[in-house]
Amino acid sequence: MKTIVVLALVWCAVLAGRDARAARETLELDVAGLQRRVLLYVPDTATPVPPPLVLVFHGRGDDSEAFARAVKLHADWPEAIVAYPRGEWHAEKRQRGWQYRPGQYDDRDLRLTDALLAQLAARFGTRPESTYAAGFSNGGHFVLLLMAERNPAFAAFAVIGSVLPEYQSQAPAKPLLYLFGRGEDPQYQDDWQQTVEALVRQNRTRGPLREFSGCCQRQMAGEGGAPLVFGTYNAGHIWPSRGNEWVRTFFADPWFGAAAARRN
Numbered sequence: 001m002k003t004i005v006v007l008a009l010v011w012c013a014v015l016a017g018r019d020a021r022a023a024r025e026t027l028e029l030d031v032a033g034l035q036r037r038v039l040l041y042v043p044d045t046a047t048p049v050p051p052p053l054v055l056v057f058h059g060r061g062d063d064s065e066a067f068a069r070a071v072k073l074h075a076d077w078p079e080a081i082v083a084y085p086r087g088e089w090h091a092e093k094r095q096r097g098w099q100y101r102p103g104q105y106d107d108r109d110l111r112l113t114d115a116l117l118a119q120l121a122a123r124f125g126t127r128p129e130s131t132y133a134a135g136f137s138n139g140g141h142f143v144l145l146l147m148a149e150r151n152p153a154f155a156a157f158a159v160i161g162s163v164l165p166e167y168q169s170q171a172p173a174k175p176l177l178y179l180f181g182r183g184e185d186p187q188y189q190d191d192w193q194q195t196v197e198a199l200v201r202q203n204r205t206r207g208p209l210r211e212f213s214g215c216c217q218r219q220m221a222g223e224g225g226a227p228l229v230f231g232t233y234n235a236g237h238i239w240p241s242r243g244n245e246w247v248r249t250f251f252a253d254p255w256f257g258a259a260a261a262r263r264n
Contacts, residue, residue, distance in 0.1 A: 041074035050125035057139030060097035098142035134158035165194030173226035183236035
């Protein structure tokens, strides 16, 4: 599918303290005739192997610029390529956001992901075994869709502030971090618990729960499964203050990487 036409690359330095940590780039892609924008941070130091790649999806009503300024995963993980795609306008919601299900909006966001992954692999040599997706709220719902529809393209996933109790997929189990705020609307608390149960079934986890990184519980994979880490944090509908630490720890830990399912 010819969906990639790079229209513009705008470079500028992003400083952390006195030292440049990453190059900031606005990447514009023509995806099936729709102009899409991605805010990209690339490490400024060459490495012998391709760096990790993390795609981070904002919530509904937000955009990539504001979300990147608030989350700053690129600052906390400067060794990784961090991409913040921008969602498109939802006519019925009258906000920017992401598709919830296959076929919605002509799969414009799945197509964007395909185009972005192909472009970054061509330019930087990024590989599925070190490529990750994280999302907040509506962006978290889209990450669950990626887990079902683009499973081979990613090593692991992180979903924050989303509920989907009916989730099920025929895709292989992959390592997943799932977080939810204790201050979220009480009507969603039961949905959170039911979402955990759905993800346990999806990832075929079993055995005792063990503490993970001071925030969560982890359960390792049963036969044909993958690890699941889940828990709540002390906030409402917002990216947690230690969210970057937990996401990076989860993605960078080889136990939760692409090889984890093969070990269990």
